[in-house]
Amino acid sequence: QVHLMESGGGLVQAGGSLRLSCAASGRTFSSYAMGWFRQAPGKLREFVAAISWSGGSTYYADSVKGRFTISRDNAKNTVYLQMNSLKPEDTAVYYCAAASWTTAQAMGVQQNYDYWGQGTQVTVSS
Numbered sequence: 001q002v003h004l005m006e007s008g009g010g011l012v013q014a015g016g017s018l019r020l021s022c023a024a025s026g027r028t029f030s031s032y033a034m035g036w037f038r039q040a041p042g043k044l045r046e047f048v049a050a051i052s053w054s055g056g057s058t059y060y061a062d063s064v065k066g067r068f069t070i071s072r073d074n075a076k077n078t079v080y081l082q083m084n085s086l087k088p089e090d091t092a093v094y095y096c097a098a099a100s101w102t103t104a105q106a107m108g109v110q111q112n113y114d115y116w117g118q119g120t121q122v123t124v125s126s
Helices: none
Strands: 004-007 010-013 018-024 033-039 046-051 058-060 068-073 078-083 092-099 120-125
Touching (some): 018 033, 033 078, 046 078, 078 092
Antiparallel strands (some): 004 018, 018 078
């Protein structure tokens, strides 16, 4: 069992930055691939970024590539999402998730993730 708790959301102006954190419970955090997803009002939840269990491989949605960076610190059981050059269309509830097993090609598939956090709101004003 893995419990995930996101933090770091808030209100920021367009062009600004935020760093989201996701703290995980459990001693097996380092064995999970981790992902960030988001859901905007009236839209389906979508993939944002993912990172392999070791941190050696990262994956991004085209909409955030070059602006967002995912990283993890296995010693702290935490995964991060650094978000720069934020746009109003980045406004959403951001969720972190943990996958016990997935392939590189399926890192963006929500059904592969076993545990989810409650989400943190990110609002970008224009």
